[in-house]
Amino acid sequence: MSLRPILEQRPAQPTMEGAGVHLHRAFGFQDPSELDPFLLFDDFRNDVPEHYAQGFPWHPHRGIETITYVLSGTVEHGDSLGNTGTLGAGDVQWMTAGSGIMHQEMPKGNDRGQMHGFQLWANLPSSLKMTAPRYQDVKGGDIPVITDDDGTTVRVVVGSFWGKTGPVDGIAADPQYLDISVPAGVKKTFKVDTYRRSFAYVFEGSAAFADASAPSGVLLEKEVAGQEVNIRDMSGNRTLIRFGTGDEITVQAGEDGVRFLLVSGAPIQEPVAWHGPIVMNTREELMTAMSELRNGTFIKPAH
Numbered sequence: 001m002s003l004r005p006i007l008e009q010r011p012a013q014p015t016m017e018g019a020g021v022h023l024h025r026a027f028g029f030q031d032p033s034e035l036d037p038f039l040l041f042d043d044f045r046n047d048v049p050e051h052y053a054q055g056f057p058w059h060p061h062r063g064i065e066t067i068t069y070v071l072s073g074t075v076e077h078g079d080s081l082g083n084t085g086t087l088g089a090g091d092v093q094w095m096t097a098g099s100g101i102m103h104q105e106m107p108k109g110n111d112r113g114q115m116h117g118f119q120l121w122a123n124l125p126s127s128l129k130m131t132a133p134r135y136q137d138v139k140g141g142d143i144p145v146i147t148d149d150d151g152t153t154v155r156v157v158v159g160s161f162w163g164k165t166g167p168v169d170g171i172a173a174d175p176q177y178l179d180i181s182v183p184a185g186v187k188k189t190f191k192v193d194t195y196r197r198s199f200a201y202v203f204e205g206s207a208a209f210a211d212a213s214a215p216s217g218v219l220l221e222k223e224v225a226g227q228e229v230n231i232r233d234m235s236g237n238r239t240l241i242r243f244g245t246g247d248e249i250t251v252q253a254g255e256d257g258v259r260f261l262l263v264s265g266a267p268i269q270e271p272v273a274w275h276g277p278i279v280m281n282t283r284e285e286l287m288t289a290m291s292e293l294r295n296g297t298f299i300k301p302a303h
Helices: 283-295
Strands: 006-011 013-017 021-028 038-046 056-061 064-072 074-079 084-087 092-096 101-108 115-123 134-138 145-147 153-158 176-182 187-191 197-210 218-224 227-233 239-243 248-265 273-275 278-280
Touching (some): 084 092, 115 248, 176 187, 273 283
Antiparallel strands (some): 013 021, 038 115, 064 115, 092 134, 145 153, 176 248, 187 248, 197 239, 218 227, 273 278
């Protein structure tokens, strides 16, 4: 057994997308090999309706799969193929854009105006870039939840874990997508396939993710009582942890416990040429897609 070392630990950055949606981006539009096959991860959490109500109006996708996981509020979606639906709290949508789709997502808050969800982009290999689009909408009640003796709970959104298999299947990256809660003070080890790229995203509480050198956190400068001091910062809210190679990770939950996503997938290791949500392998393919958007041939007929 080998613990995965921590390659990087960084906070998600505030940004705006769609028609003015305020969100935090953990990664995206950087080096696509870092977390291959994953390209982008957004945390759209807000309790100010004006900061998300305009949503993500009609926009194209090609060559990728998008995974939307809603925790609070709802997301109404529709596409150019006539599909419509609503994702509620706990629901997941895995959309394979394939050859191309026009899509919109309109978030709405709960009765307190709160909206929270995540969107992850997974790349498609060249052999599947132009496959027919499809959806997998999964209700929260269909996602298996496992509770261990120490109170740790795991929602198996995608993949198999602790003897349970999530309801989403047939995904090119063969990913594992887990929503994990570890109680305060509990130390826990989780298995991860050695040959997959892996990251964790902490969105509630705090924790220390241990590697071979057992770090106590990242050394940061912070102001305490008016003084600049160096402190060890536990992996807190909206923190991305990118792991190296190994077959397990260990987490020590902080005093309030921790909740995080643990995501891994098989790297594709192909060239990436992308412009927003259109991801191809070459610049020529990308230019073809842009030309088709302009001339109205972007959406391919169903076979």
